[in-house]
Amino acid sequence: MKKSLLALAALGTLTGVAHAQSSVTLYGIIDEGFNYVSNVQSASAGGRTSHQLYNLSSGVMQGSRWGLRGKEDLGGGLKAIFVLENGFDINNGKLGQGGSEFGRQAYIGLSGPFGTVTLGRQYDSVVDYVGALEVGSQWAGYIGAHPGDLDNFNNANRVNNAIKFASANYAGFTFGGLYSLGGIAGSFNRNQIWSLGAGYANGPLTLGVGYLNVKDPNTSFWGNQPNGTAGNNMGASSVAGVQSNPVISGFATAHTYQVVGAGGAYTFGAATFGATYSNIKFKDLGTDTVANMPAAQASYGGTATFNNAEISLKYQMTPALLFGAAYDYTRGSKIGTLDRAQYHQGALGVDYFLSKRTDIYMIGVYQHASGTDSTGQTAVASINGLTPSNSNNQTAVRVGLRHKF
Known part of the structure; x- marks a missing residue:
């Protein structure tokens, strides 16, 4: 009898352990390389001059990162x-995302048969469902993303x-929301994002x-970093340094920022043809007060x-060698007496995998830019992130x- 009770107790203990199985995974990406950039704008005593730039930079293909992922x-x-x-x-060695310790993602949640609910700093649904279809x-x-990442397809802002829901996979169909x-006490809609x-x-x-x-995107979205500056240099309470992003920085006073996006891709053998479209609106300009504007x-x-359209081709020549080409067109609207801005952009890429974890x-x-940009000046070319x-x-x-680990 005692042996039976002991066996039953041991079995109960093992069952509890089985139900409480957990794991924590350390992962990351290190991305480093050499850049050449033409016609870089720089300040000088006589105004602004143009120079060529050669430099090392981190995290262009993918942002350099490390993370912990766990489940129980x-x-x-x-x-x-x-x-x-x-x-x-x-x-x-600097922190990314404006000095955030876990600025890329930081969330906790529950996952079940019908989907996942998570709470914290996360990606929006445009990034989740359309962003992966953009060549950037x-x-x-990120240099191949749309000008200024104006539609956030390249995830410049978290x-x-x-509070986020992501459904289970139903025969290839998924959906979700955030x-x-x-x-803000007494103001339910202030800084709201959905x-x-x-x-x-x-x-x-x-x-x-x-x-x-x-x-209120200048505070809630573009300026939600510890130093008040987002990845696209649109500040939370001022526009110090905002001129580094002339594509959209002049619209920091907008009351509402809205993006509608769609994309698709189809694979024929080794070739994948893709396309994306986005409509971006900066509504009620002049509503929010921005210091130093x-x-x-x-x-x-x-x-x-703005309306943005991208077409692309990706060709997997061998399992280790990939070629890509893309064309993107961005067309802005007229603002008062200002002429519309237009941006034509082409991109080519080649990627060779030395192993499953390492590639060069x-x-x-x-x-090429034309028209008048958001600052009211003649539009200049502004490749994203540069x-x-x-x-x-x-x-x-x-x-x-x-290298991925």
């Missing part, structure tokens, strides 16, 4: 999960204080759609609208090495 089996198909992900610059998130890096609490999205991936076909709506930009009113790559991007050109043309070439 709670039984009945339910799991507790968490992710803490830090971005950094390998050249100087594939083989072209969402703080977010809501961010503004946290998004919805859906995707389909089955066989050679991949599709995605997403919607993002951001209230130039008077001309602070006086903007109405809505600034080369990316070339050319951009210092703007001093003219309407700019070329960037990147040779890099990436």
Whole structure:
């Protein structure tokens, strides 16, 4: 009898252990390389001059990072999960994402048979369901993203204080949404962010759609970093340094930032053809007060609208060798008496995998601008993530090495 009781107790203990199985994974990416950039704008005693730039930079193909990913089996198909992900610059050891310790992602949640609910700093639905279809998130890096990453397809900005749902996979179909609490007493809508999205991936076909709506974006979205500066240099309470992003920086006074995006890809043998479209609106300009905003930009009113379209080709010549090509067109609307801005951009890339974890790559991007940009000046080329050109043309070439662990 005693032996039976002891055996039953041992079995109960083992069952408890089985239901509480957990794991924590350390992972990361180190991306480093050499850049050449033409026509880089720089200050001088006589105004602004143009120079060529040669430099080392970190995290172009993918942001350099390290992270911890964990899960615990709670039984009945339910799991507790968490992710803490830090971005950094390998050249100087600085934290990425404006000095955030876990600025890329930081969330905890529960996962079950019907989907996952998570709480924390996370990606919006446009990033989740459409962003992966843009070449900047594939083989072209952030320099191949759309000008100023104006539609956030390349994930320049994350969402703080977010509650997020992601569905299970139903025969290739997935959907989800996100809501961010503004946290302003007595003002439910202030700093509010919400998004919805859906995707389909089955066989050679991949599709995605997403919607993002951001209230008071200069504070809640572009300026949600510890130092008040987001990845695209649009500050939380001022526009110090904002001229480094002339594509959209003049619209920092918008009350609402809205993105509607869609994309698709189809694979024929070794070739994958892709396309994305986005409609971006900066609504009710002049509503939010931004310190140090130039008077001309602070006086903007109405809505600034952009339409962006990208087509691409990716060719897997061998299992280890990939080629890519893309063309992107961005067309802005007129603001008052200001002429519309237009940006034409082409990108080429080659990626060779030395192993499953390590690859070497080369990316070339050319951009041509015309019209009047958001600052009210003649539009200059401004390849995403780089210092703007001093003219309407700019070329960037990147040779890099990436290792995943």
